[in-house]
Amino acid sequence: MNGLGAWAVFQVIFFYCRSWFDGLTTNGEGLTTNGKGLTTNGKGLTTNGKGLTTNGEGLTTSGRAHHKRGARTTS
Structure with missing residues (x-):
């Protein structure tokens, strides 16, 4: 076997x-x-396991804007 x-x-x-x-x-x-929660699908979609995501097209969210605590719905 050579060095390479x-x-x-x-x-x-x-x-x-x-x-x-x-x-x-x-x-x-x-x-x-x-x-440790850091993932990517090889297409620009990433998350750090703490709600920070991007779809590789410039769209980013901290993961907090979509989760309102205490929000309730009634029928």
Whole structure:
């Protein structure tokens, strides 16, 4: 095995070990999470696990404008 091949194998092993211990996962399609609520679907949709989101088109929300506490409806 040449040096480049050995480096590639090391990188793969290191990536999987780091993924195992840190909770970082990917399904090969850009879906990632760091195991702490930070996610992205590879298309610009992200959330930090605390309600902050963006759809990758400039639309952002803090996750607070859509959740009014104490709001009630009556029939």
